[in-house]
Amino acid sequence: MGDFAGALWRAHRGLATAWWILVLAQAMLPAAFAYEVGSLIAAADKTGPLIGLGTVFLLMQILAPLHGQVSTNLGAHLSSRLQDRLITAATGPPGIAHLESAALTGELAVARDFDLGISGPPLALSMGLIAGSLVEALAGAGQAILLATWHWWAGALLGTAWLATHWLLRDAARWSRDTPEVRYAQRRAEYTYRLAVDPPAGKEIRLFGLSDWTVRQFVHNRQKLVDLRWQATKLRQRGLGVTLAVLTVANGLVFWTLATDATALGVKATFAQAAIGTAALAFGGLNWALPPAIEAVKAADRLDRSMAEVGALPCGSRIPSGTALRFRHVRFSYPNADKPVLDGLDLDIPAGTSLAVVGVNGAGKTTLVKLICRLYDPTAGTVEADGVDLKTLDLTSWRGNVTAVFQDFIRYQLPLKDNVAPTGASEEDIRAALAATDAEFADLDTVLSKGYDGGTDLSGGQWQRVALARALAAVKQGAGIVVLDEPTAQLDIKGETEAFTRFLQHTKGCTTILVSHRFGTVRQADRICVLDNGKVAELGSHDELMAANGKYRTMFDLQAARFQHD
Incomplete structure (x- = not known):
């Protein structure tokens, strides 16, 4: 709770201060209302008690919606901060290993749920529920004090007795979201949600008639989350029975004593209301609305570190x-991979030359x-620039x-200009x-998306x-x-060859590394490297590798034969 309060x-x-003040103010009003009702019954002159009762009632009507607005705004600010x-x-x-980690990607999906509202309300709504629950709990404490x-x-x-319900029914609040099952279900729910609402999948979903399938997938994954929560929080019969017994004995004793007490009717009315209001301390909304919000704050802290x-x-x-x-x-090996991707790679790329990499x-x-x-950095070995290990270089400068x-x-x-030079040129x-x-x-200010007024989209080749052009600007x-x-995979063969030829002309003096499957482009490079099983299998110019009759010649001939056949 301390972390959550600090996050608010x-x-x-300003909003956090107002939120807590309104929580305390509203929490005192039920006890004040009970007191004023008793005073009204007992008083001979009803004017003062009526004014007091009306004032309390008016405050109860005004503060509740005001608190709701403050809660919504504070929730939006908290959501924005957590998203930030x-x-x-x-x-x-500086690296990207955390973005390609399955465990962290799943945890990120769970952490983002507070704003997506897939398995629970977003924080802008949750804060109102939490406020209401806190007000009820504190109001229950206030009326217990009045009863005392x-x-x-x-x-x-x-x-x-009412506080004991939190312990007796503790199983109903025990749900750990930080489990592989929950993370997987949350990630799948988010994925199918994105399939439905984001443009890239829109064409295939409609073309192949996958609309109903997408909805079913999302409902299935979301229902899995609901089932996991239900299995973890369902009430145990033993706890429920003990709870009912404790509450029956405690309330029976208090109300029996109140009924047989010789105090005046007005006093009895006050304390009867206080006894009823003490029930607000019980197990309830605070137990389901607050934990997800606290978990959102903790998840942001946890992901920040991990x-x-x-x-x-x-x-x-x-x-x-x-x-x-x-x-x-x-x-080099990716985390949790069975075998290395690169295994004993030795390769020199002289400054100002072009190297094509195939495999x-x-x-x-x-x-x-x-x-x-x-x-990434190598698992073993070094990558050097002019004989200096990249790890010793300033990363931003590199x-x-x-x-x-x-x-x-x-x-x-x-806009087009920002696509070519995002940092300015x-x-x-x-x-x-x-x-x-x-x-x-023509127009560098045209937004490259049809989702904006005056915007446009481009073909894959464009x-x-x-x-x-972005690389050339750099x-x-x-x-x-x-x-x-x-x-240039989305350009035709002629367009790719011409584009790469012009690109080499405009990057003359640069060290250029080209990865491509098209050998008509590859052959323009000064040298060609054939990778196989994580090592350099062949290295040389196009003519040298063709003459060697090795792996490169085999791949080139297979591709050339296909084009000759076409």
């Missing part, structure tokens, strides 16, 4: 001085790209020296980068030209190493 304070101090923390946790670490002014033991007995640890990379202070790359006995799927081509960009076009490059729903440089890829766009800004991972 950090989310918005989760985004920071995901984007902050009549007989101390009565207030203590009823207060203890993602920072898993995604951490050592960072030196040396400034990179060149673009020659060398892999020395590099071995079958799973040979380690994309992993090689990740190591050059220093998104990445400023590298630009890349990834196979799964991002299509930003932003002159209009002249942006247009030059687009021209170098033979891309024809998007790839934009991604190439070269213009000082990048000396260019990495291309299947950069």
Whole structure:
């Protein structure tokens, strides 16, 4: 509870202060109402008690909706802060291991549930429920105190009896969301939710008639969450029976004493209401509304630490001085993988040269790209730039020296100019980068998404030209190493060959690494590296490798034969 209260304070101090003040104020009103009712019955002159009763009643009507508005706003601020923390946790670490960790991805899905509302209400709604539950619980305590002014033991007995329900029915509040089953069910529910509401899957869902299937998948996964919670929190018959017995004895004794007491009717009315109101201390809404909110706060803290640890990379202070790359006995394994992706890789890439990397799927081509960009560090061995281990270089400076076009490059729903140069560049440089890829766009301010007024979408080939232009703009800004991972897969063969030829012309002097399956493009590189089983199987120019009649010749001939047949 302390962590949760601290999170509210950090989310918005003013709203948090108002929220707690309103909780306490509303909690005192039921006891005040009971007192005023008793005073009204007992008083000969009803004017004063009526004014008091009316004032309390009016405050009860005003403070409740006011508290609801404060709760909604505070919940929205808390939700925003937690989302900020989760985004920071995901984007902050210099590496990407935490984003490719199945365990952390599942935990992130659970942590984000507080805002998605898949298995429970979002925080903007939950805060109102929590406020109501706290008010009830504190109001119950207040009325137990009022009852104790009549007989101390009565207030203590009823207060203890109703509080005991929290312990006697503790099984009903015991639900751990931090389990593999819950994380998996939550992740699947979120995935099918995204399938339904995000555009990328929209075409296939409609084309293949998957609308009902998608809804069934989501309902099934969400129902799994409900079932898990029910199995963990269902009431035990033994606990329920003991609870009913304790409450029957405690309430029976207090009300029997009250009924036989010789006090005045007004006094009896006051304490009868207080005895009834003490029931607000019982097991109830606080037990189901508060724990998920507390868990959301804890999850943000937990992910902040765990993602920072898993995604951490050592960072030196040396400034990179060149673009020659060398892999020395590099071995790399992804977490929980059965075998290494790279196993004893040795490779030299002289500065200012172009190298094409080919190999079958799973040979380690994309992993090689990740190591050059220093998104991961080798499990063993070193990656060097001009003889210096990348780990000793300043990471920001190194990445400023590298630009890349990834196979799964991002299509930003932003203006064209921001797609080409997200961190800013002159209009002249942006247009030059687009021209170098033979891309024809008139308005740099056009948003590349049809979801915005005046926006437009691009074909796959046009998007790839934009991604190439993004890399060229980075070269213009000082990048000396260019990495291309299947950069033109959506262009036709002629378009790809022409695009890569122009790209090499505009990146002359840069060290260029190209990963591609198309040998018509690959053969333009100065040298070609064939990866096999995590090692360099062949290395040389196109003519040298063709003459060697090895793996490269076999792959080239197979592809060439297919095109000749076509």
